[in-house]
Amino acid sequence: MSQTVDRAVRSLLFIADGPRSVRDVAQHLDVHPTTALRILQTLHSWRLVDKRADGDYRLGATILDLGQRALESLDLRDVAAPFMQKLGDATNETVHLAILENQNVVYIDKVDSRRPVRMYSRVGIVAPLHCTGVAKAILAFVPPAQQRRLVESTDLHAFTPHTLTTPESLLADLAAARERGYAIDDEEHELGIRCVSAPILYADGNVAGSVSVSVSTARINYEKLLAFVGPLLDAAHGISRELGHRRR
Template identity: 35%
Template sequence: MTYIDTVARALCLLKLLAISPLRVQEAAEKLGIHKSSASRLLSTMRDHNFVRLNSNGKYELGYAVFEMAHALSEGMDVRKIGRPFLEQLNKTSNETVHLAVLDGIEIVYLDKIDTSRPIRMYSRIGKRAHVYCTGVGKALLAYLPDEKIDQILAQIKMKSFTARTIVDREHMMNEIREIRVNGIAWDRGEHEDDIYCMAAPVFDFTNKVIASISISATITYTPEEELAKYAGLLSQTAEAFSRAMGYVGDWPPPVRL
């Protein structure tokens, strides 16, 4: 076994252990190597804290993996990584695009690129907005566990900003279920009368939703049916952004209930 082979098998083993703990024989079978070779590989990885033995006599991921994951998470700047994706989305659509994150029961705009058209929008970098009446907010909300959604909505007194604002909890939950099916959230003039927005979630390497991106337009220039034509592009961009953040699951992502 060459050094390259050993490294490749060690990396493969880490991926296998991320799915489920394994005994030495099980690891050997999955890697297609002799039990003694698997034992030596696991022993070396254990010496460096990449794996550890649990109480059932199976190997599982060790603390070194979590230390590396934490370091990666700390070093990943979602705004910096997301900027090229926003720029391409803005260039292709010539509409205003946003990047937002959830902070408590509100969303915060981390980045924004304006359309070249003379449009004024409520949003600006650093500004907060309600989670229930914005596209970016609903995209974030939809991919939280149900228990977390209940906690957030319980803290919010939903009020109307326009005649279209959703203020009924059952209506909101129906919309969340729809978002989970197609991966796209809509704000149809719910926060600002003339502003329509569609948004998609962004996930990280832990497969958790961490942000959302959106395309916003005024119906004066862009009717809803025209804006809807960018839904595929928005979804593809959100997926590419998520992959850049380390997400490895299916798209649209399954929901953690």
């Protein structure tokens, strides 16, 4: 590996955590300040770093542009596929991937359980916003104003006796989901089907989609379903990490 390139990359990663002085970078790289200055001047010439009025350096506009281009080149299905497969292998249950598209949550990928389970979901169809795990995981993590707008524009139709059919009950459920980090569909859309779902986040914290595990109540009780939350969150965090999100 080129020592110069290595030092430049290490400098960028160091500055990504906050503005740094020439001396800070020199100490981090264990080099003389003049060497650190030459590296920073080169990075500055490419607008990979900017120099602040106090002399410290921060990430520059070119980094932001590259990051945006990287995100635009990613296909969520491709990024999520290995994590979904691992989650399916770990649980031996059906795994879904969904996104918010305009005012609808749409299933965009699915890993089927090796056990035959009849359920509504299939790739390309819309998931009801108020009673499916994939939709509630997304709704729970969108900005509050958008969340309320989506809830108020949704027909809170009762698919089963367990469906939440008032804005107040749904908003309370979404707040609980956000607090614990995952959503639950407890036979709210289909009798005999339960689901846990977690959000997938972009680098800026906005919601990219959600991933879920769906089970038959005939085989998996509520307590066993919750045992799948760990692998589910591992998958959601892994996909989010690939999209540039850093957990805080």
